[in-house]
Amino acid sequence: MKLSARWQLDPVLSTGVLLTILAVSAFPLLSLRPNRMLSGRAVYLAVEAPPWLLTMLAIAGAVLFLSRRRTGSAYFPAPVAVRPGHAQLIWQAGAGLLLLYGLFAVAGGLAAIQVAEGGRASLGSGFWLALPGIYVILHDAAGRLGRRRGFLVWLLAAAGLVLMLAGGGLSSLSVLIEFSNRRDSFIASLAEHLFLAGFSTLLAFVTGFVLALLARAGTWLERIIFAVMNTAQTIPTLSLLGLLILPLSLLAERYPALAAAGLRGIGPTPAIIALFLYALLPIAGNILAGLRSVDASVREAAAAMGMTATQIFLRVELPLALPLIVGGVRTALTQSIGNAILAGLIGGGGLGALIFLGLAQAAPDLVLLGALPVAALALAADRLLGLLARYLGRRTADSGVYQGAAIA
Amino acid sequence: MISIRNVTKSFGTAKAVDDLSLEIGQGELCVLLGPSGCGKSTTLRLVNRLLEPDSGSVLVGGENTSFLPPHELRRRIGYVIQSIGLFPHLSVHDNIATVPRLLGWPRARIGERVAELLALVGLPDYFAKRWPRQLSGGEAQRVGVARALAADPPVLLMDEPFGALDPLTRVRLQVEFAALQKRLGTTVLFVTHDVGEALRLGGTMVLMRGGQIEQLGRPEDFAHQPASAFVSEFLGPEYGLELLGRYPVMERLRPLSALSSRGAVDSASAAQSGELSLPRIASTANLKEALSAMVAGGNLVALVCDDSGAVLGEISFEDAACLDKEGEQRCV
Numbered sequence: 001m002k003l004s005a006r007w008q009l010d011p012v013l014s015t016g017v018l019l020t021i022l023a024v025s026a027f028p029l030l031s032l033r034p035n036r037m038l039s040g041r042a043v044y045l046a047v048e049a050p051p052w053l054l055t056m057l058a059i060a061g062a063v064l065f066l067s068r069r070r071t072g073s074a075y076f077p078a079p080v081a082v083r084p085g086h087a088q089l090i091w092q093a094g095a096g097l098l099l100l101y102g103l104f105a106v107a108g109g110l111a112a113i114q115v116a117e118g119g120r121a122s123l124g125s126g127f128w129l130a131l132p133g134i135y136v137i138l139h140d141a142a143g144r145l146g147r148r149r150g151f152l153v154w155l156l157a158a159a160g161l162v163l164m165l166a167g168g169g170l171s172s173l174s175v176l177i178e179f180s181n182r183r184d185s186f187i188a189s190l191a192e193h194l195f196l197a198g199f200s201t202l203l204a205f206v207t208g209f210v211l212a213l214l215a216r217a218g219t220w221l222e223r224i225i226f227a228v229m230n231t232a233q234t235i236p237t238l239s240l241l242g243l244l245i246l247p248l249s250l251l252a253e254r255y256p257a258l259a260a261a262g263l264r265g266i267g268p269t270p271a272i273i274a275l276f277l278y279a280l281l282p283i284a285g286n287i288l289a290g291l292r293s294v295d296a297s298v299r300e301a302a303a304a305m306g307m308t309a310t311q312i313f314l315r316v317e318l319p320l321a322l323p324l325i326v327g328g329v330r331t332a333l334t335q336s337i338g339n340a341i342l343a344g345l346i347g348g349g350g351l352g353a354l355i356f357l358g359l360a361q362a363a364p365d366l367v368l369l370g371a372l373p374v375a376a377l378a379l380a381a382d383r384l385l386g387l388l389a390r391y392l393g394r395r396t397a398d399s400g401v402y403q404g405a406a407i408a
Numbered sequence: 409m410i411s412i413r414n415v416t417k418s419f420g421t422a423k424a425v426d427d428l429s430l431e432i433g434q435g436e437l438c439v440l441l442g443p444s445g446c447g448k449s450t451t452l453r454l455v456n457r458l459l460e461p462d463s464g465s466v467l468v469g470g471e472n473t474s475f476l477p478p479h480e481l482r483r484r485i486g487y488v489i490q491s492i493g494l495f496p497h498l499s500v501h502d503n504i505a506t507v508p509r510l511l512g513w514p515r516a517r518i519g520e521r522v523a524e525l526l527a528l529v530g531l532p533d534y535f536a537k538r539w540p541r542q543l544s545g546g547e548a549q550r551v552g553v554a555r556a557l558a559a560d561p562p563v564l565l566m567d568e569p570f571g572a573l574d575p576l577t578r579v580r581l582q583v584e585f586a587a588l589q590k591r592l593g594t595t596v597l598f599v600t601h602d603v604g605e606a607l608r609l610g611g612t613m614v615l616m617r618g619g620q621i622e623q624l625g626r627p628e629d630f631a632h633q634p635a636s637a638f639v640s641e642f643l644g645p646e647y648g649l650e651l652l653g654r655y656p657v658m659e660r661l662r663p664l665s666a667l668s669s670r671g672a673v674d675s676a677s678a679a680q681s682g683e684l685s686l687p688r689i690a691s692t693a694n695l696k697e698a699l700s701a702m703v704a705g706g707n708l709v710a711l712v713c714d715d716s717g718a719v720l721g722e723i724s725f726e727d728a729a730c731l732d733k734e735g736e737q738r739c740v
Contacts, residue, residue, distance in 0.1 A: 297489060297491035298495060300458070301492075304482055316497075
């Protein structure tokens with residue numbers, strides 16, 4: 001059977017909707033346990049939720065699923081004529097947001113009922129499967145709606161969740177109970193985590209800048225610097241941490257002054273060194289690429305106008321390289337936030353410590369308490385620095401990924 | 409204003425400029441012409457020290473350029489290139505303001521100067537707020553010229569500045585620039601490989617080959633006394649015709665009465681009533697255009713009309729096909 005382009009089913013949207021429907025109907029939304037250690041009873045939305053809610057969800061899902069769409073994806077926009085209209089996209093974004101709020105509200109509400117009867121309610125596999133489904137629906141709509149409206153979609157999603165959290169609507173969930181039990185150590189871990197990722201990225205930025213300038217000066221220097229950085233990047237994170245333990249402890253043993261300054265085989269120092277080494281390549285590489293991306297004719301014009309070498313660097317090359325430089329920091333920081341989890345293994349602290357403690361105690365809520373903020377931090381760093389890079393490049397870059405969709 | 413004295417510049421073993429000497433007077437427009445690789449761009453870049461000569465010296469305004477710091481020298485010399493090289497992260501205003509800012513002009517004076525320059529290159533003042541990305545090729549090069557002229561430099565270097573533009577825009581900018589140069593009296597060294605461009609700009613022509621000057625002089629000299637077979641070959645078989653494009657028909661205008669003596673028309677009044685079928689050309693046309701109109705109209709005489717269509721006089725084939733005063737005598 002051949003579908004006409006106009007009525008073709010959208011593969012992205014239908015995947016998201018199918019995943020969401022499957023998740024909330026066939027998988028347990030919550031898991032109810034008498035205490036933290038014992039395994040629990042599954043709570044299915046289809047069994048527990050009132051019939052009117054199920055009917056509404058079914059209608060929303062069916063309408064979304066059946067709203068067939070014209071072709072063209074956010075990344076490879078089809079010609080304007082065959083792209084979906086704005087009304088369709090706004091409807092899709094609205095439905096996606098309602099599903100998101102609904103999922104959290106229902107989970108929080110059911111949890112409150114169960115907790116009132118005694119026991120702990122943790123989020124079940126249905127919830128975790130529905131989240132990516134809804135994410136796909138929202139991401140597709142936001143991507144096609146263009147930069148500003150797309151940002152608004154994410155802002156509304158985040159604001160709704162923050163409101164529910166602040167209003168206490170979710171506080172019966174076991175993760176949040178875990179949080180309120182450990183509020184102080186959680187905040188300390190979060191601060192450590194931010195320090196590990198932020199400080200190592202800052203160090204890598206300063207060093208990477210110097211290395212990029214050196215690499216620019218000579219080709220053989222470039223080859224050496226990038227060979228070393230590539231090697232560091234290739235070594236698996238855990239291996240690198242392991243490899244650092246021995247030499248660092250030997251150093252600390254031999255020179256007590258270094259040990260007094262915090263240099264040891266375990267603890268935050270080796271973690272920062274490892275994260276620093278990982279961050280170096282994306283940062284130095286992007287700085288070099290950014291400086292090289294400056295058009296030769298622009299550089300020649302700057303020299304011919306009578307700018308000195310310093311003026312050319314500060315007034316022309318650096319501003320033009322900035323979007324790419326920020327892009328490098330974006331990659332490095334996002335990666336460092338994730339990798340900093342491993343600091344928990346070698347006594348370096350951070351949210352990884354919570355995760356590994358949870359794993360050791362077989363307490364999934366503790367694992368979540370560590371993992372969720374890391375994921376949120378990484379996503380936030382990626383989005384914010386991405387926006388900054390795009391803002392800085394708005395005068396010079398050709399149409400970006402979302403700009404094609406913005407015309408629709 | 410610019411003295412190039414026995415300058416040699418090699419890249420590896422190849423001599424790009426070979427013992428070249430050239431004097432360019434104050435207010436003169438000198439066109440360096442030649443095929444690719446003849447050393448014309450190298451010569452240009454030796455003047456503002458984007459390249460340093462191996463031997464010989466370059467003087468600008470009587471000063472030996474090698475005694476000045478390059479950035480100070482360059483702030484006094486405008487530079488326009490084919491790829492324009494506008495700073496993409498700066499607005500048109502800030503692009504034009506580059507050199508005045510380097511020279512530390514006060515803000516108010518820079519603002520006035522930018523407005524003045526936009527008017528000078530024929531762009532409306534709201535262009536100041538635009539970004540280079542938003543400009544067409546012709547607009548961008550107008551900004552490029554404005555930027556080069558910003559600090560009112562006594563010398564302007566131009567390296568095929570209009571080469572990347574479409575033919576219509578190119579000719580318009582060439583004609584406008586030639587007029588602008590006469591008005592400002594800036595000394596210009598202009599590099600091109602396009603003979604037509606050299607002729608439209610006027611001024612002294614310098615034909616280069618293998619890093620040396622093959623011939624130097626007025627465009628007419630190249631037609632009457634080509635220095636070598638290479639000169640004739642480079643200028644092409646239509647060079648004589650191209651040259652005619654330099655002369656306005658108004659210089660050769662004759663009163664209409666001469667027409668009747670040739671028997672081409674019965675009376676002057678018939679011509680003025682518009683019944684005449686002779687080809688008509690505008691008073692702003694040049695001799696090449698006059699010849700073209702005669703060929704198209706199948707007649708040896710053309711009528712010259714003003715904007716309103718009134719006949720000002722006539723021009724004959726003999727008048728139109730002569731290069732200059734001496735030529736005129738040869739024709740008759």
